[in-house]
Amino acid sequence: MQLFKIIRNPHFFSLLASPNREIYVEALFVVYRCYKQEFMIKKEELVNMLIATLENRMFELAAEEGEELDDYSLSGRAHWLVRRLLATGWIELDPLVHSVDEYIAVPDYSVKILQVLYEISEDRPKEYNSLVYSTYSNLSKAQEERGDYVAEALMAAYSLTDRLVDSLKSLLNNMRSYYLTLQEQEEVREVLREHFDRYQVLISDKIYHPLKTFDSVPRFRTRILSILRQWLVDGELIEKITAQLVRKGRFADAPPGGTINTTPTSTWLFTVRENCPPGYGWIWMRRREYIKSML
Known part of the structure; x- marks a missing residue:
């Protein structure tokens, strides 16, 4: 598996299973x-921040x-905490900085995790509308100019709609979780607490209501689909996008004496079209199921 060729320290995840895991995570x-x-992170500055933040838990x-x-x-x-983070591979001493001060480097895989x-710990509401608006903005600008950045617009749209799908799946699963939790409650008091203290505040008010009103994603759907339909029937543009993506190394170049395969570009266009916006029927249905369970 490639993962452990990248994260080579065998003790990397041990911090999350340690009796000290809460302090380690902080x-x-x-x-x-x-x-x-x-x-650049100085080691001593990191130590000082650890003291200031974790003083009561040290x-x-x-x-x-x-x-x-x-x-x-x-x-x-x-300092002991810093040594533990170094020993488990979450951070590293930066050997390229020639200074009397020691500097800390944070590996890319650590940053991502x-x-x-x-x-997860912050539990901030996701912004669905911004993803779709950014998709529309990129595509409309590229549609207007038809220049050298059409491929970038498609790449951005592909990435943004993929994130949108993941965000809406997360919303659907959260609604499912609250629905199942509600079914497990037997006392009326617990049902009301689950609804008003958790579902109403964390799902309905923060996510569902904005998604149906001022943060409504579908309002950009028609304009995005209009652009994509034009691109899908424009063979010359598809060839241009494909050539740009080949130069960027995203697609394979044409074989000697052959022509560039434009199928991957068309596939990307179809994927963006299908993903913008997806899954709303399931979300509205899950909402109706939840409302019925409260009656």
């Missing part, structure tokens, strides 16, 4: 915020198997 979030705020740290934790000062425990964990 420390990793400090690293993530440092990464977002600073172009003394809850327990020694790991084979590890000594005999320094009871905040600074000592913060931390981003996912951070987003």
